[in-house]
Amino acid sequence: MDRVKVLGACPLDCPDACSWVVSVEDGVATGLRGNKDHPVTRGALCVKVNRYLEQVGAPDRLRYPLRRVGPKGSGRFERISWDDALDEIATRLTGIIDEFGGEAIWPFHGTGSLGYLQGMEGFPGRRLFNVLGASHHVPTICSVAGSAGLGYTLGTAGGMDPEDLAHAKLILLWGTNPLTSGHHLWKFVQDSGAYLVSIDPVRTRTSERCDEHIAPLPGTDAALALGLLHVIVGLGAQDDEYIAEHTVGWPEFRDRIMEFTPERTATITGVPRERITALGERIARTRPTAIRASQGMQRHAGGGMALRVLACLPGVTGDWAIRGGGLHYSTSGHFRLDVAALTRDDLLPHPVRTLTMTRLGETLLDTENPPVKALFVIAANPVGSNPDQRRVIEGLSRDDLFTVVLEHFGTDTVDYADIVLPATMQPEHLDVIAGYGHLYLVWNEPAVRPQGECLSTTETFRRLARRLGLTDPALFDSDEDLARQLLRGYDLDRLRAEGFLKIPPGRVPADKLHFVSARAELDGHDPLPGYTPPADHGDGLILISAASHYFLNTTFGANPELRRRAGESTITLHPADAAARGITDGAPVEVSNARGSFEAVAEVSEQVRPGVAATTKGRWAKFTGGATVNATIAERDADYAGGAVFHDNRVQVRTR
Template sequence: MESVVQRSGRFSASSTEGDVLVYGACPLDCPDGCSWVVTVRDGKAVGLRGVAEHPFTSGALCVKMNGYLSHVSAPDRLLYPLRRVGKKGEGRFERISWDEAIGTMAAKLNDTIASYGGEAIWPYQGTGTLGFLQGVNGSAGARLWNALGASKHNAVAICSLAGGIGSSYTVGVNRGIDPESLQYARLILLWGTNVLTSHHHLWKFILAARRKGAFIVAIDPIHTRTAAQADEHLAPLPGTDAALALGLLHVIVEMGAEDREFIQANTLGWEQFRARIAQFPPSRVAAITGLDESRIVALGQRIATTRPTAIRATMGLQRHAGGGMTLRTLTSIPGVTGDWGRLGGGLVYSTSGYFPANLADLWREELLKKPVRTLVMTRLGEGLTELSDPPVQALIIYGSNPLASVPDQNKIRCGLSREDLFTVVIEHFHTDTVKYADIVLPATMQLEHADLHDGYGHLYIAWNAPAVAPPGECLPHTEIFRRLARAMGLDNPLLYESDEALARQVLQSEHPALKGITLERLQQEGWVRLAYPNPFMPFTDGFPTPSGKLEFYSETAKADGYDPLPGYTPPYEAASVQNELAQRFPLVLLATASHFFLNSTFANKPDLLRKAGSPKITLHPVDAARRRIKDGDLVRVFNNRGSFIALAQVSDHVRPGVAATTKGYWPGQSESDSNVNATVAERDADMGSGAVYHDNRVEVTLVGCETQEKV
């Protein structure tokens, strides 16, 4: 029986008279950012559930997190520091002490700085945890890296930056409406988002709208779980969404259904944009997107006559060469229809910017003695094999499994194999990336450390209190970096502040969204909604653009070298249909989120791996028949960058010319020692150095019958 409710975040306060409830938050790279409660008995976590009273979490976790306690206590978890004793890639290590591990790191980093300068150090952080103390949202370790003059690390580029920049040219920021306001919409466009797999807590708000008569449209090249539950599904060719948006707007304008009053009062550059829209009649858009012209017209008419219309777009939509422009154009639709001015209307891409975190005090840029270069997460292979002046000589990887998750896998493996590269991996499990480490450090998991979280799909923040003591010798990222600073002889007190001190600084802001929100309140209540109205409309007092209006014509975009108007930028590979590349590799490959993994997290969890099964690739029956491939056949998926092995699934859930697989499998789980990222180009999207995972052409052949080009 639960006799004590514990919200202070100090596991040492546990009572022996009954169970203790410790409030926390899910750390993973998901818009839902769930709040949870851990049941602790005799110092051990025995239960985990979503917080019932949280308006977004509503008591439910996802299929991935329901078994999180067994993941934390997995027998193969890393518990002690290790040192490599074999060749890089062999994965042979010996146990060492923390003093030996930190001492080795300190000596190597000091030698690197002395020989090459601080920029030869690349602190490579991923989205394994999103926390502001331990994770990527707060750039954990930023103070130390600034003090050392290390290269900056751009982690956002791999996930969302292209779309964020694109939408900001239109409305001034990358954020939009409160996702909860979808319950007030009469038409909901789920555009490039598989809500039931990657954002399932939003579904209850969509269902609330449907009960009031809302119509749900899924726009996705794949017939996903979400598409199956929608009232209508449109499957455009990958990367052509901006063209579809312009075609829909063409229908609206031809009907005279644009909101002229809203446009006159709240937008800039309408006449120029109207001329651009005129260039995309439904007939042209049908040819670009592969959709029937009649369906484009019908949806355009539905949008024109339905107020309010809400659009939910997420990050997969912008992972191609025109990704930034895609979000720029989609964000313009509510400007034409006036839905930005209606409760339940508008677009949401991310809500992360609504938390006005005091990152300046967290990062302490004043510790930098001079400007340093920025290295991009998506170009790790290039950085390790081609970069000079200085070359990367020390690589510190944390919250990331790049050998599984980053484009151009073969080039990354080549770079990680360099004997002159000193590599440290801070991890929970023995990943493929760990095999190439010189030093491996065991990190705490979410039940064992303090952290501060928001969500990029809602307007709540949460305090994650440590519920149990760490197993073995695992340490939080914050403590690892404090120990490293000390071993390197750094004496600035900013490098040694406690986790609670750091959290208080993150919350020190005069922004009205944080009014009344303190660390003490979060520790007591577990989670709070940011101090925005509820219901909330974001741009009632104007748009945070230079003009104060929604900018169809953006001088900022023009100054940055981009088209000042929303438009359509084709994907680099996916839009090619008649060139030599398409002849060699005729299938466009999409690598979407797994229902059972979160990026590469959980791909080693036995029960979830069983549910996910082996890597698969879905082919339309026409494409499968041309290659004499049957359902269940073992096939090789390849291009001139690399290849991977998968089981064929033959289904009309994809259209002819499009193939689909799921991301997240570890390379070592395949007989080819690779996954889908062996085929993905180390190339940038149009804005922000975004990744191009969905701008990828391949061919598929039966294993044993392939005539694959030399890779």
């Protein structure tokens, strides 16, 4: 029996980007475990990815090209050959380009894979779409508002090395639940022995393990941070030497801080004044203090501003200069990979428009601007993941929209496709992964042959380029060639042999920390960090739709065992809010606003603060009565970079 172990990497949208080991016997993957040699993975995967080989071999996996034979949305398809699929796609694209131009094509990339070759980080197919003059896709669904805010303050979105959390004495886990969405960080948190504070509107699994839990109203994080700074400065605990040598605009920012007294901050955030004062005093006397903030807390109208303020806090205390101090949001800003060599925007025949990921429904239904006539959905399930689910479905239902979906399973979005192309999964193709929760590049070597007629995303676009009669050599580079171009300046052979490679972090702040940002002012924003309130006002509860412990976005949404563990779709209400609505624990409820509604079961608990309701994302509409929480989310931008506003959402809850 031929037995081998193959080094690979988890491609999913999680900060941990685990290094894994696939056990292969006679060409069949028989086991999967975390790589014990990787300093972050340390041999452990998560409850979701432990079942990844089930996904690879699932009986309902898509293994052959399909053509729709029923109405859009019906999910009725017939099997066809790759030749037929490529012929139809090439013919339709040629006709669309001739009539409407290349910009009528939208390559819509999602976070189903964060690979640089096969996933969103490298925009697979971008070279082909550039030659065709297609519109550019801007992935705004995840972290862009916060990254832009950090850029204004720090000159980089990169922060502290997460491994240095082990040296902190005080850790603020701000709007993050790592025990559910990135549990490997917890090892460094535990190693620190630090005093732990969870700042989250919901009492999460992580909050239960912390020394203290503070529950502000969603979207008020910037005000809370400014209130804490008011206490710190009032005690004279600012680091005057660090401020003088490493920052710009302190006098103006100090005046802004003085506006946020504990009393005013308490009114805005709903956090008692005494608790604001006590935490501010703790920060003032504790060095080093570290902040871990994740993407959920910036998905509201003032999300970018919130990260600007949080990045200022260790600038005032001087923690940026101390190992174990600072802010960790995303390490992506530290990776210096040659993504331009992958995307080859120099192949564009002319400048093209950009289309925003989180405005899919609006754009597909737009009759005033140049129409989208062809949509390629790549590693994405926008019916399940995008805001304003009703409008997304309405847009995908257009008879004149030609939709091609590259997928593993028959998702809600697949039901609206004209052509479905079966894609390889991670043990079946080559890829390079860079974690956004650590500083390691991770190599993924193919371990087994693809199932059925599945093709890698890169190979799919190589074949389509040939079918279109295109000849530019760049369209036909092998995956190994693409990896070498991406990793120019890195030791690819060592990475491939060892499975992972730590990169040196960039300097943080990149130059000086900008309490006042001239660049923000040039972009039309307040030059000073401040507080931008939520945009969804009025009656109703503020709905948080956080990560599920059993799904990752909508990946695993059809896995029978994980669906069983996740149970019914629930919405958690504070006892006072439930009583005011006559809702009892376990009651079936409808959650709604002007945009749409979904069904859930009420869970009455003090895990949420009054005025807030909580549910989880990641469910498929076909398993939840035809709608999910995203039916209630607005297609509206955050303050910076067009970020999403999933947590700036008010709803009514009533018994069904």
